[in-house]
Amino acid sequence: MRYRAAARDAYVVRPVDDLTLVYHRPSGMTHVVSPAVVAILDLLHERTLGIGEVCEQLAQHHDLDGEGDDIARVVGARLDEMAAMDIIDRIA
Incomplete structure (x- = not known):
């Protein structure tokens, strides 16, 4: 599964x-x-x-706690939450 952000004009971040x-x-x-x-x-x-790829990019810029599979599980959960909010799209 791959993910992409919704268009910037679809949301406001504050x-x-x-x-x-x-x-x-x-x-x-x-x-x-x-x-x-x-x-x-x-x-x-x-x-x-x-x-x-999201895990790799995050690891380059942030101090991530945990090991590979644990980090992937947490990132996957965040991606699912974000898709449910419609701020990112799932791409098959």
């Missing part, structure tokens, strides 16, 4: 203290997300990546 708000324009819903979600969203702009 930091609030340690969290970030993501307003999804098409649905009118606002989501409270962690910095990890914002980092993944930034990676998926204008490119399509698989879970392994």
Whole structure:
């Protein structure tokens, strides 16, 4: 499975203290997300990546806790949450 961010005009991202708000324009819903979600969203702009590629990119710029499979499981869960919010698309 690969993932790609929705078009930038589909949502608005605003930091609030340690969290970030993501307003999804098409649905009118606002989501409270962690910095990890914002980092993944930034990676998926204008490119399509698989879970392994997202993990590699995150590891280059962030200190990730855990081992390969554990990190992939956590990143996969975040990607599923983001797809459910419609801020990223799953590409088969």
